[in-house]
Each structure stands twice: as structure tokens, then as C-alpha cells.
Amino acid sequence: MELIVRHQEREEELHLERTDSGYRIVLGELTYEVDVARASDTIHSLLIDGEQHEVSVRRRKEGLYRVTSAAGISEVEIMDPLTHLARTAHGEDKGGAQHVTAYMPGRVVEILVAEGDEVEAGQGIVVLEAMKMKNEIQTESTGVVKKLLVEKDQAVEGGDPLFEIG
Amino acid sequence: MPGANRERHWRGSRRWHPEREQVSSPSAMPETAASRKIRKVLVANRGEIAVRVLRGCRELGIRGAVIYSDADRAALPVRLADEAHRIGPAPSNESYLRAEAIVDLAVEIGADAIHPGYGFLAENADFARYAAERGVIFIGPPPSAIAAMGSKIESRRMMIEAGVPVVPGGRDPLADAEAAVAAAAEITYPVMLKASAGGGGKGMRMVRSAEELPAAFREARSEAAASFGDDTVYVEKLVEQPRHVEIQILGDHHGNVVSLGERECSLQRRHQKVIEEAPSPVVDADLRRRMGEAAVQAARAVGYTNAGTVEFLLDPAGEFYFLEMNTRLQVEHPVTELVTGIDLVFAQIRIAEGEPLGEEFLRLEPRGHAIEVRLYAEDPFNRFVPSPGRIEHLRLPEGPGVRNDSGVTSGAEIPIYYDPMVAKLIVWGHDRPHAIARLQRALSELQIEGIRTTAPLFTQILRDEDFRAGRLDNGMLDRKLASGEWAAPGPPGGGQTRNIDGSGLADLPLIAAAVAHAERQEVVTSQPAVAGGQRGHWKMVARREALGGRPWS
Numbered sequence: 001m002e003l004i005v006r007h008q009e010r011e012e013e014l015h016l017e018r019t020d021s022g023y024r025i026v027l028g029e030l031t032y033e034v035d036v037a038r039a040s041d042t043i044h045s046l047l048i049d050g051e052q053h054e055v056s057v058r059r060r061k062e063g064l065y066r067v068t069s070a071a072g073i074s075e076v077e078i079m080d081p082l083t084h085l086a087r088t089a090h091g092e093d094k095g096g097a098q099h100v101t102a103y104m105p106g107r108v109v110e111i112l113v114a115e116g117d118e119v120e121a122g123q124g125i126v127v128l129e130a131m132k133m134k135n136e137i138q139t140e141s142t143g144v145v146k147k148l149l150v151e152k153d154q155a156v157e158g159g160d161p162l163f164e165i166g
Numbered sequence: 167m168p169g170a171n172r173e174r175h176w177r178g179s180r181r182w183h184p185e186r187e188q189v190s191s192p193s194a195m196p197e198t199a200a201s202r203k204i205r206k207v208l209v210a211n212r213g214e215i216a217v218r219v220l221r222g223c224r225e226l227g228i229r230g231a232v233i234y235s236d237a238d239r240a241a242l243p244v245r246l247a248d249e250a251h252r253i254g255p256a257p258s259n260e261s262y263l264r265a266e267a268i269v270d271l272a273v274e275i276g277a278d279a280i281h282p283g284y285g286f287l288a289e290n291a292d293f294a295r296y297a298a299e300r301g302v303i304f305i306g307p308p309p310s311a312i313a314a315m316g317s318k319i320e321s322r323r324m325m326i327e328a329g330v331p332v333v334p335g336g337r338d339p340l341a342d343a344e345a346a347v348a349a350a351a352e353i354t355y356p357v358m359l360k361a362s363a364g365g366g367g368k369g370m371r372m373v374r375s376a377e378e379l380p381a382a383f384r385e386a387r388s389e390a391a392a393s394f395g396d397d398t399v400y401v402e403k404l405v406e407q408p409r410h411v412e413i414q415i416l417g418d419h420h421g422n423v424v425s426l427g428e429r430e431c432s433l434q435r436r437h438q439k440v441i442e443e444a445p446s447p448v449v450d451a452d453l454r455r456r457m458g459e460a461a462v463q464a465a466r467a468v469g470y471t472n473a474g475t476v477e478f479l480l481d482p483a484g485e486f487y488f489l490e491m492n493t494r495l496q497v498e499h500p501v502t503e504l505v506t507g508i509d510l511v512f513a514q515i516r517i518a519e520g521e522p523l524g525e526e527f528l529r530l531e532p533r534g535h536a537i538e539v540r541l542y543a544e545d546p547f548n549r550f551v552p553s554p555g556r557i558e559h560l561r562l563p564e565g566p567g568v569r570n571d572s573g574v575t576s577g578a579e580i581p582i583y584y585d586p587m588v589a590k591l592i593v594w595g596h597d598r599p600h601a602i603a604r605l606q607r608a609l610s611e612l613q614i615e616g617i618r619t620t621a622p623l624f625t626q627i628l629r630d631e632d633f634r635a636g637r638l639d640n641g642m643l644d645r646k647l648a649s650g651e652w653a654a655p656g657p658p659g660g661g662q663t664r665n666i667d668g669s670g671l672a673d674l675p676l677i678a679a680a681v682a683h684a685e686r687q688e689v690v691t692s693q694p695a696v697a698g699g700q701r702g703h704w705k706m707v708a709r710r711e712a713l714g715g716r717p718w719s
Contacts, residue, residue: 025681
């Protein structure tokens with residue numbers, strides 16, 4: 001199986017084939033022999049070249065996995081080469097409105113701009129509060145506030161869209 | 167503290183023990199205002215400290231009741247309590263901060279005493295006073311002692327009078343920026359501006375020269391006003407490279423005050439403690455005795471009873487200065503419990519009942535070494551942004567020398583309304599290196615899934631040479647975080663290596679996700695749907711998804 005994997009800035013081809021007790025994985029210049037046993041719905045014991053690694057893998061949506069290990073939490077995207085090709089051909093990252101999402105759950109305690117306002121990169125747009133901490137959500141691009149998607153006192157989940165800058 | 171304590175007069179020598187009723191006679195109970203047997207305690211708190219206090223109650227055969235907000239109905243303290251009572255909606259000011267409602271509830275349910283834990287109303291003198299008025303024992307110091315120590319300027323004045331060493335500085339509130347400049351010139355730079363009503367680093371500014379002072383003064387003042395509703399600011403000498411070393415004390419209602427030794431809490435992020443240990447790597451028996459004596463003096467000066475902590479700054483030359491007194495049980499109390507063998511919650515309850523401190527509190531010397539790490543629901547790799555949410559899976563470490571003081575279990579929702587600390591992991595070892603090794607081992611067993619925590623940061627700190635050598639100071643954590651030495655963003659994106667300095671495999675997330683993806687593909691594509699009794703994998707997956715459960719992937 002050929003796959004494209006993405007983690008943070010990194011994007012790589014990954015080749016994977018079935019073995020008796022798991023998989024042989026070729027990633028970049030390295031080959032890993034991985035013995036797989038599942039301890040629960042999400043917990044895996046991976047023996048990678050004999051070394052034990054305990055990880056939890058949870059599928060967030062099609063092709064997006066959250067991996068929790070001793071080193072922390074990683075979001076990994078996996079797609080087959082065709083999907084990848086189709087996406088890059090369509091240029092999904094092409095200009096247009098920038099959708100800004102909440103990077104943490106919380107409550108909207110303040111909205112600092114109005115729709116139609118011109119804003120500069122780094123300017124605060126919305127203030128979120130969680131766990132006694134206020135966090136200002138800023139825009140990364142300069143432009144016009146096209147749409148405010150939340151109201152004051154509204155509770156949001158991590159990942160919820162907050163506003164659009166065009 | 168042996169020398170410090172030996173001269174004290176002890177009225178009782180009974181050991182505090184759950185079975186003490188069998189060995190003590192009622193006549194031994196002194197007649198004081200507080201002298202009363204406690205049969206039911208209302209715990210006015212949430213999270214791990216509520217669990218901790220409830221455990222103490224159950225061990226003593228005391229009925230434990232707890233309050234809960236709507237966000238905490240299914241939380242661990244409620245499930246471990248004998249009784250639980252709703253106190254209001256999720257926001258703290260409508261629930262855990264409703265002082266009168268909580269006291270009224272205690273009266274209504276027949277609780278003899280209220281344990282405030284820490285935070286919320288623990289250092290609210292009015293709350294303690296109101297409890298006393300309604301005939302409920304407040305498990306803590308008298309309201310007057312809370313009030314005296316609650317004001318930094320007032321407590322400083324009292325400490326100077328009592329002969330407790332304090333950081334040089336002006337004792338008076340500063341009227342304006344000019345007064346601040348004049349006061350700073352007298353005590354020489356660098357200086358620290360502080361809010362009188364302050365705490366948690368709010369309203370504090372370090373100033374190195376007269377030019378910087380006016381702006382810093384205005385900032386400190388407005389921050390103090392915004393945070394505490396009181397813009398009173400004072401100035402004191404900045405002790406450079408200080409350590410935070412604090413003394414645990416206990417005082418009974420018979421004039422006895424004892425020191426239980428020190429805790430070192432120098433690892434702080436923005437003035438919030440992150441790792442604590444006992445004993446301090448730099449405090450020897452002589453310094454421990456002197457600091458213990460100073461702490462006892464501080465407590466006596468305000469007529470202190472019950473458990474309290476006197477915080478000091480310790481400079482590299484071994485001089486120490488009174489910082490403040492926390493008039494409650496501390497978050498980090500378990501490290502003292504582990505090295506002294508004293509159960510501080512037992513002690514608090516027995517003192518509140520009017521019992522005198524027994525002989526087991528004399529000549530306490532720390533045995534072994536204990537370290538605590540505070541698990542915060544914050545992302546150490548992303549500016550420590552809060553990470554509330556659902557704990558999908560939790561495996562707490564076990565085994566020799568490990569203690570978990572946790573307020574959560576698998577499946578728990580971490581609400582957005584409260585403090586982000588969810589659990590504490592504490593270890594005991596026969597010496598400091600052993601304790602560090604145990605903590606590393608314990609952290610390697612810890613699994614928390616669903617929320618981000620500060621656990622990966624601790625793994626880095628415990629490997630650090632300065633930490634391992636005990637070279638600590640209050641600015642160390644912020645410095646090393648700012649320089650990127652600790653908590654650099656996760657496994658590096660560029661370059662492929664089998665190991666990143668021993669902490670694991672950089673490719674591990676990619677491998678794990680690929681394995682999960684492949685397994686899912688196999689399950690979905692290779693299994694025909696089986697009708698009838700025998701369920702195929704495919705069907706199992708489909709069924710679980712339909713039920714809204716979380717299929718493994």
C-alpha cells in the first residue's frame with residue numbers, strides 16, 4: 001500500500017506491506033518491521049524493530065488520526081496518492097477567505113471588531129476564555145472582516161470557525 | 167526543628183489514629199471554643215483536593231459531604247463522597263464561591279465542619295467568620311489570621327515586628343510614581359513592584375532602573391485594580407536568583423506551633439508552581455531549624471492555628487526572607503506527608519476538634535525524598551493554551567513509591583470554568599536521584615488521551631542537568647522555556663532520526679497512524695457483511711459507529 005503521510009510541516013511517501021504479525025513500513029530512507037497488537041479500542045502495542053512503543057490512535061475523521069504517545073499528541077493526516085494528487089491539482093490552499101478557527105474550547109468574552117472592518121495581520125479579533133485564562137485570537141492576514149461567525153458569550157469547541165478574513 | 171520545638175509544652179501525647187477513641191479518655195479533651203467532635207465534614211471544593219479531603223474523612227470514619235456545580239455532577243469527588251449537594255450552575259461565582267449558601271448548606275445537612283481545600287473560599291476571612299457565626303467549624307485558621315496574612319503590607323509589618331526576616335523595602339503603599347522612585351532609590355535597584363492584594367504574579371513588575379519605574383508603576387497599578395479591585399502597590403528589593411522554599415507548620419488551639427520542614431518549589435511558570443519537592447536540595451539541618459523557627463514565629467505573630475505554609479525566598483548566600491503565608495492546605499502538601507509520615511488532613515481535622523499536637527510532631531526530620539508534578543490541562547508545546555475536553559482514556563502510574571492525587575478518571579470532562587490543574591503525581595524515593603528515577607518511570611506509564619497536558623514537559627525537565635544537580639531558582643522554568651531549551655515543539659519535522667535524544671522515535675506518530683489506517687482499510691474492505699448471528703469486523707465497525715461509539719480508529 002502506498003500512502004502519503006503528513007505531520008506538522010512534514011509530508012512523506014510511506015510504503016506499507018503486511019507481514020505475519022504486522023507490517024513492514026518504508027518511510028523515507030528507513031525501513032521498520034512493526035509487530036502490532038491491540039490492547040483496547042485505541043491502545044496499540046507496537047514492537048518496532050523489537051522495541052516496544054505504546055501508542056493510542058484515534059480516528060478523528062476520514063484520513064485524520066490523533067496519535068498519543070509518551071512524546072505527546074500528534075495529528076497525522078493520511079491519504080492515498082490519488083486523493084493527494086487530486087487535492088494538489090485543485091489547489092486547495094488557493095487564496096480566498098481565511099477561515100479562522102478556535103484553537104481551544106472556551107467562551108467568547110469579547111469581539112474586538114465588526115464585520116466590514118479592515119484589519120491587519122496580528123490584530124486581535126476575538127477573545128476566548130477558558131480555565132481562567134483569556135486568549136486573544138488574532139488574524140494572520142491583512143484584509144477585511146467578511147464574517148463574524150460567533151457572538152459574545154457563545155461557547156465554542158476547539159476547531160469551531162470564528163471569523164472570516166477576505 | 168528539634169531545638170525549636172523541645173521547649174514547647176505538650177498537653178497531650180496521644181497518637182492521632184483512626185482508632186484513637188479506644189485509647190483516649192474524654193477528660194483529655196481540652197475545653198476550648200473549638201473543642202467538639204467532628205462527625206460530618208462538608209468539603210467546599212472540587213477536583214483533586216476535594217478527593218484528597220474526602221479520603222481523609224473516610225479513613226477517620228467521618229462522613230464526607232461535597233458540593234458540586236452543574237459541570238461536576240458526575241465528577242470523581244461526587245462519586246467518592248458519602249453525600250453530594252448541588253450548589254449552583256457551572257461558573258465559580260454562581261457555585262463554589264457562594265460563601266453564604268455553602269455555610270447555610272452545611273447547617274442544613276448537619277455538617278459539623280467545612281473543609282475549604284485550597285483556592286475558591288479557602289483564604290476568605292468572611293467565609294470563615296460566617297461559618298463560625300452559624301456554629302460550623304471552619305477547618306483552618308481563625309478569620310483574623312486569614313485577614314492579617316491576606317494583606318501583604320499588613321503581614322509584612324507584623325513580620326518585621328515579630329523579628330521574622332523580610333525583604334528590604336518600603337512598608338507603605340506608594341501614593342504615586344514619584345513616591346515609588348524615591349522609595350526604590352533608598353533600597354537600591356533592582357526592585358520589585360507588588361500589588362498589596364496580589365497573588366499569582368498579577369500586579370508584579372521587576373524594575374532595574376529609575377527610568378523604567380514610572381511606566382512599570384502605572385502597569386502594576388492598573389493590573390492590580392483589574393485583578394483584585396485594589397490598586398495598592400508597594401516596592402521591595404529584588405532578591406536575585408532566589409529559590410522558593412516554604413515551611414509547613416501546624417498550630418493547635420493550645421499554643422503549640424510546630425514546623426514540619428521545608429518544601430522547595432522553585433520551578434514555577436509565571437509564578438505558578440509546577441514541580442515541588444521535599445526536602446530542598448540545598449537546605450541542611452541547621453538552615454531547616456532556623457527557617458522552621460522563623461516560620462513558627464510568623465504563625466505565632468498572627469495567632470495561627472491549623473495547617474499553614476510560610477513561604478520564603480532563599481538567596482544563593484543562604485539568607486532567607488519572608489514572602490507570604492498561605493493560610494490553608496497547600497497543593498503541594500503531599501511531598502511533606504511522604505517525607506514526614508504525617509497525614510496533614512488528619513492533623514487539620516484533629517486540630518479543628520480541639521486536640522493538642524502530640525509528640526509525634528516533635529523532632530521531625532525528613533526521611534527520603536519526595537517530588538510532585540502538577541498535571542495541567544495545558545499544551546506545553548503551544549504557549550500553554552488551556553486544553554479542556556474529554557479524557558478519552560486515562561492510565562495513572564502505579565507501583566512502588568507512587569501516589570496519584572487525581573480528580574479525574576477516564577471519560578471525565580474537564581470543564582472550561584475552573585483551574586486547569588487536573589491531577590498531581592507524587593513519588594517517594596530513598597534519596598533525590600532515586601525519586602527522580604521513580605518519577606521518570608511513573609511518567610513513562612502515564613497515559614492521558616483526549617486532552618493535552620504538561621506531562622511531556624516534565625519528561626524534559628527531569629532529564630535536565632541543572633534540575634538533576636538541584637541547581638534551581640524561581641526564574642529557571644520561564645528562562646528555559648523562553649530559550650527553547652525545554653518544551654521545544656514536539657518531535658522535529660525536518661530530518662529523520664531513529665531517536666530524538668532518547669525520548670523516542672520521531673517517526674512513531676507516522677508509523678502508528680499508518681498502521682491504524684491500514685488496519686481500518688483491511689477491516690472495511692476485506693470482510694463481507696455476515697447476516698445473522700455471526701458478526702464480521704466490518705459490521706462491528708459499522709455498528710459501533712452507528713451507535714455513536716468510538717470505533718478504535
